[in-house]
Amino acid sequence: xxxxxxxxxxxxxxxxxxxxxxxxxxxxxxxxxxxxxxxxxxxxxxxxxxxxxxxxxxxxxxxxxxxxxxxxxxxxxxxxxxxxxxxxxxxxxxxxxxxxxxxxxxxxxxxxxxxxxxxxxxxxxxxxxxxxxxxxxxxxxxxxxxxxxxxxxxxxxxxxxxxxxxxxxxxxxxxxxxxxxxxxxxxxxxxxxxxxxxxxxxxxxxxxxxxxxxxxxxxxxxxxxxxxxxxxxxxxxxxxxxxxxxxxxxxxxxxxxxxxxxxxxxxxxxxxxxxxxxxxxxxxxxxxxxxxxxxxxxxxxxxxxxxxxxxxxxxxxxxxxxxxxxxxxxxxxxxxxxxxxxxxxxxxxxxxxxxxxxxxxxxxxxxxxxxxxxxxxxxxxxxxxxxxxxxxxxxxxxxxxxxxxxxxxxxxxxxxxxxxxxxxxxxxxxxxxxxxxxxxxxxxxxxxxxxxxxxxxxxxxxxxxxxxxxxxxxxxxxxxxxxxxxxxxxxxxxxxxxxxxxxxxxxxxxxxxxxxxx
Ligand code: BG6
Numbered sequence: 001x002x003x004x005x006x007x008x009x010x011x012x013x014x015x016x017x018x019x020x021x022x023x024x025x026x027x028x029x030x031x032x033x034x035x036x037x038x039x040x041x042x043x044x045x046x047x048x049x050x051x052x053x054x055x056x057x058x059x060x061x062x063x064x065x066x067x068x069x070x071x072x073x074x075x076x077x078x079x080x081x082x083x084x085x086x087x088x089x090x091x092x093x094x095x096x097x098x099x100x101x102x103x104x105x106x107x108x109x110x111x112x113x114x115x116x117x118x119x120x121x122x123x124x125x126x127x128x129x130x131x132x133x134x135x136x137x138x139x140x141x142x143x144x145x146x147x148x149x150x151x152x153x154x155x156x157x158x159x160x161x162x163x164x165x166x167x168x169x170x171x172x173x174x175x176x177x178x179x180x181x182x183x184x185x186x187x188x189x190x191x192x193x194x195x196x197x198x199x200x201x202x203x204x205x206x207x208x209x210x211x212x213x214x215x216x217x218x219x220x221x222x223x224x225x226x227x228x229x230x231x232x233x234x235x236x237x238x239x240x241x242x243x244x245x246x247x248x249x250x251x252x253x254x255x256x257x258x259x260x261x262x263x264x265x266x267x268x269x270x271x272x273x274x275x276x277x278x279x280x281x282x283x284x285x286x287x288x289x290x291x292x293x294x295x296x297x298x299x300x301x302x303x304x305x306x307x308x309x310x311x312x313x314x315x316x317x318x319x320x321x322x323x324x325x326x327x328x329x330x331x332x333x334x335x336x337x338x339x340x341x342x343x344x345x346x347x348x349x350x351x352x353x354x355x356x357x358x359x360x361x362x363x364x365x366x367x368x369x370x371x372x373x374x375x376x377x378x379x380x381x382x383x384x385x386x387x388x389x390x391x392x393x394x395x396x397x398x399x400x401x402x403x404x405x406x407x408x409x410x411x412x413x414x415x416x417x418x419x420x421x422x423x424x425x426x427x428x429x430x431x432x433x434x435x436x437x438x439x440x441x442x443x444x445x446x447x448x449x450x451x452x453x454x455x456x457x458x459x460x461x462x463x464x465x466x467x468x469x470x471x472x473x474x475x476x477x478x479x480x481x482x483x484x485x486x487x488x489x490x491x492x493x494x495x496x497x498x499x500x501x502x503x504x505x506x507x508x509x510x511x512x513x514x515x516x517x518x
Contacts, residue, residue, distance in 0.1 A: 027059075027061055027455065028061075028455075028459055029060065029061050029062070029063065030056075030061060030062055030063055030066070030455060030458035030459055031063060031139065031141065031458075032063050032065050032066075032137055032138050032139035032141060033063070033066065033067075033138055033139060033141035033142065033143065033458055034066070034067040034068070034069055034108075034129060034132050034133075034138040034141070034142050034143075035053065035066075035067075035068055035069070035142075035143045035145060035454070035458070036069040036070075036071060036125065036129070036142060036143070036144050036145065037049060037050075037068070037069070037070055037071065037145045037147060038071050038072075038116075038144065038145065038146050038147060038148050038152075038156055039072075039145075039146070039147035039148040040070035040071065040072050040081070040084070040147075041072050041074065042147055042148075044147045044179065045088070045147050046084075046088045046091075046092070047088070047092050048092070048210075048448070048450045049145065049147060049450060049454070050068075050084075050085045050088040050089060050092075051088055051089055051091075051092040051093040051094065051448075051450075052448055052450035052451045052454050053068060053105070053454065054085075054089040054093045054095075054101070054102070054105060055093050055094050055095045055447070055448065055451050056451055056454060056455055057101050057104070057105045058093070058095040058096075058098060058101045059095065059447075059451075061455055062105075062458075064104065065108065065136045065137040065138055065139075066105070066108055066138075067108035067109070067110065067132045067136055067138050068085070068105070068108060068109050068110070069109075069110045069111070069112060069125070069128060069129070069132075070084075070085075070109075070110070070111045070112070071111075071112045071114060071121075071125060072111075072113070072114075073113065073114065073115055074113065075113060076111045076113065077111065078109060078110050078111050080111065081109060081110075081111035082106050082109045085105075085106075085109060086102065086106070089102065094445075094447070094448050094451075107136075108132070108136055108138075110128050110132065112124050112125045112128055116148075116152050116155045116156050116159065117155055117159075119159070119162070122159040122160065122162065122163040122165075123163060125163065125165070126163040126164060126165055129142055129165070139172065140168055140169070140172035141168075141172055141173050141174075142165060142168075142173075142174050142175075143174075143175045143176075143177060143206075143457050143458060144156075144160060144165070144174070144175070144176045144177065145177040145179075146176065146177065146178050146179060147179050148179075149258075150181060150182070150183065150192060153178065153192060153195060153196065154192075154195045157176070157195060157196055157198075157199040157200070158199065160176075160199065161199045166199050166200055166204075173204070173460065174200070174204060175200070175204045175205075175206055175457055175460070176196065176199075176200045176204060176205055176206065177206045177207075177208060177454075177457055178196065178205065178206070178207050178208065179208050180207070180208065180209065180271050181262065181266055181267070181270070181271075182207060182271075182471045183471075183475065184262070184266060185475055185479050185482060186472060186475035186476050186479050189471055189472055189475050190472060193468050193471070193472070197468070202467065202468055203462070205468075206453075206456075206457045206462065206465045207465050207466050207467075207471060208453055208465070209271045209272060209275050209465070209466050210272075210449040210450060210453065211271070211272040211275055211276065211408075211449070212275060212449075212453075212464040212465070212466070213448075213449030213450060213451075213452040213453040213464060214408060214409065214446075214449045215412070215438070215446040215447075216406065216407070216408045216409060216412045216413075216438070216446075217275075217276065217279065217408060218464075219406075220276075220279045220280060220379070220406060221279065221288075223406070223414065224284070225284050230404070231284075233383070234358075234381070235358045235359070236357075236358060236359055236360055236361050236362045238383055238384060239362050239381050239382070239383055239384070240362070240382050240383055240384045240385075240401060240513075241362055241363045241364070241365060241382050241513060242277075242280060242281075242362065242363075242364045242365070242379065242380065242381050242382070243365045243367075243378075243379070243380045243382065243515065243516055244273050244276050244277060244280070244364065244365070244366045244367075244378075244379050244380075245367050245368070245376065245377065245378055245380075245515075245516070245518060246268055246272060246273060246367075246368040246376075246377040246408075247367075247368070247369060247372040247373065247374065247375060247376050247377070247499075247518065248368075248369070248370050248371075248372060248375050249324060249325070249370075249371065249372060249373070249374055249375050249497075250370060250371070250375075251319070251329055251330075251332075251335060251370055251371050251496070252332060252335050252338070252346065252370055253330075253335045253336050253337075254336060254337070255337075256335065256336065256337025256338045257337065259344065260337070260338055260339065260342055260344050261342075261344060262344065263316075263344045263345040263346070263348065264316070264345050264346055264347055264348040264368050264369060264370070265316070265345065265348035265350070265368075265478060265481065265482060265485075266478075266482070267368075268348075268368040269348055269350060269366055269368055269478060270474050270475060270478050271466075271471075271474065272368075273366045273368060274301070274304075274366075274474040274477060274478070275297075275466065275470075275474075276379055276408075277300075277304065277352065277354075277364055277366065278297040278300050278301055278470070279297070280364075280379055280381075281300045281304070281354050281356075281358070281359055281364070282296040282297055282299070282300040283296050283299065283300070283358070284296075288463070289463075290461075290462045290463040293463055294467050294469075294470065297466075297470055298467075298469050298470060298473065300354060300356065301470060301473040301474065301477065302473060303354055303355045303356045304352050304353070304354050304355075304364075304473075304477050305352065305353055305355070305477060306350060306351065306352060306353075306477065306478075306480050306481055307351040307352065307353050307363060310480060310481060310484040311484075311488075312506075312507065312510060313350065313351035313507060314348075314349065314350045314351065314481045314484065314485070314507070315347075315348070315349040315367075315492065315500070315501060315503035315504040315506075315507050316345035316347060316348045316349075316485055316491040316492065316501075316503075317345060317346065317347035317348075317369065317491050317492045317493065317494040317500050317501035317503070317504065318331075318332050318333075318342075318343075318344070318345055318346050318347070318490070318491040318492070318493060318494070319331055319332050319346050319347070319369075319370060319371040319493075319494055319495070319496045320332075320333075320493045320494065320495055320496065321334070321495075321496060322371070322495040322496030322497040322498065323496070323497050324371065324496055324497040329371065329496045329497075331493075331496065332344070332346055343489075343490050343491060344491075345485070345491040346369060346370045346371065346491075347367070347368070347369030347370070347372070347491070347494060347500045347501060347504070348367070348368060348369070348481075349365065349366065349367035349368075349500065349504045349507060350365075350366050350367075350478070350481055351363050351364070351365055351507065352364040352365075352366065352477065363511070365507070365508065365513075365515070367500065367504060367515070369494075369500050371496040371497065372497075372498070372499055372500065373497060373498060373499050373517075374518070375409075375410065376407075376409070376410070376518040377407075377408035377409050378405050378406060378407050378408055378516075378518055379405070379406040379408065380403050380404070380405045380406075380516055381403065381404045381405075382401050382402075382403045382513075382516075383401055383402040383403065383404075384401070385401060391427060391429065395426070395427050395428055395429055396419070396429050398428070398429070398430040398431065399419040399429045399430065399431060400417070400419075400431050402416075402417060402418045402419070403415075403416075403417040403516070404416055404417075405417065405516075411437065411439075412437070412438040412439070412446070413435060413436045413437040413438055413439075413441075414435070414436045415433050415434070415435050415436075416433070416434040416435075417431055417432070417433050417434075418431070418432065418434070419431055419432070420432040452464070453465075499515065499517070
């Protein structure tokens with residue numbers, strides 16, 4: 001019997017395996033919907049959100065009726081806002097500019113002028129969305145992207161609720177996308193979550209941690225759970241410690257409004273780095289459904305705590321003037337907008353313990369900072385030394401510890417570091433690297449994290465978004481360090497272009513370990 005032509009499968013029950021495979025590999029296309037961005041004049045909207053929307057349209061992943069609505073206080077017409085989006089796209093989109101794609105996207109661009117506390121503005125927003133539903137066929141499906149300061153979340157959520165935009169009828173959906181920071185400690189995160197959940201059910205809340213949208217971060221799960229090779233050694237029997245580094249070379253000029261008073265630990269450790277720890281340390285989920293994945297992350301985060309005493313197991317710093325990329329740069333206290341007495345840390349490092357059978361006794365060192373030696377994010381599993389070395393000590397002088405390094409960015413890939421005999425008459429062992437690089441292994445370029453995440457919001461696919469409980473657990477882990485620092489004066493100085501304050505080096509030296517120089 002010859003198989004039916006593709007498409008006839010549903011009637012006969014026959015599945016075309018090739019087609020099935022293809023369907024699973026191709027990204028799904030979003031259904032009819034509109035995205036409303038609050039905070040369209042901000043940096044994030046300009047550099048990431050609007051370009052990502054264009055890139056999705058360019059990849060054919062948005063429906064033809066897709067609409068984008070900007071909400072801000074500016075006195076703009078739809079066309080003015082269209083020009084703003086176009087400039088952002090031309091400056092920051094990942095994919096090439098195509099006029100026909102832009103023209104189609106532009107047809108669905110609208111602007112609503114208003115302030116967050118202005119009832120009439122939200123009535124206008126509801127009207128604009130109803131019109132788009134009727135005229136363009138956006139289907140009553142709306143995503144509200146809050147790219148705004150967290151203090152404005154409660155007002156905007158209440159306004160959306162009062163205007164009837166949060167609980168749509170039937171199978172229409174209304175989702176809210178929230179950018180970090182989700183609070184500044186556990187208590188404020190809880191009250192923020194309460195406000196948001198009083199208006200949107202948790203299943204409609206999408207909290208963005210853009211690190212989870214990165215290919216290299218999703219690959220941690222593939223590396224760990226699709227292979228036989230790594231799992232047997234992914235535990236305290238073989239791993240000496242884990243280092244998670246997110247270093248940036250940029251300074252904070254121009255970002256005082258957001259950063260002063262927030263600091264490196266709240267900006268990066270509470271979200272990105274603790275999420276990387278969760279993916280590295282969690283147990284294998286029974287499947288990859290969002291609920292199972294979240295359950296494992298929650299389990300491991302519940303077992304994670306700061307190592308004591310905090311004085312020895314944490315470090316924070318603030319950059320001073322120095323040289324970077326051949327240029328003289330100023331210290332934080334001289335940056336525009338920062339108070340000359342600011343105690344905001346621009347570098348933070350903490351030691352975490354994961355109290356599970358798999359990880360007991362293995363410290364997880366997390367560090368992040370601005371104005372460091374270079375931009376790099378990596379997760380390094382540093383292994384114990386071989387229990388016995390049948391060589392003269394001089395032969396292994398240059399042998400370090402084996403390491404598996406997940407290179408999150410840039411130069412995405414994985415490095416395996418191990419000892420190898422140096423060619424020649426003598427038995428001399430030295431560290432070498434074996435590299436996998438995305439650039440040479442795959443032809444296609446990775447999409448931007450925001451493309452993946454925005455598409456997932458529109459598809460209602462929640463796997464890559466931390467839930468309420470994960471956010472609260474992350475604050476619970478970090479809070480004691482924040483409190484400790486708050487009562488211990490100023491951060492330690494470090495020179496721009498270096499690798500952080502002396503206290504960070506000492507944090508590892510105390511146990512005979514050292515930070516990797518990425
Ligand atoms: C953001 C932080 O979440 O991540 C910024 O607020 C930081 O301070 C940025 O610069 C880094 O993102 P990426 O993707 O360039 O590592």
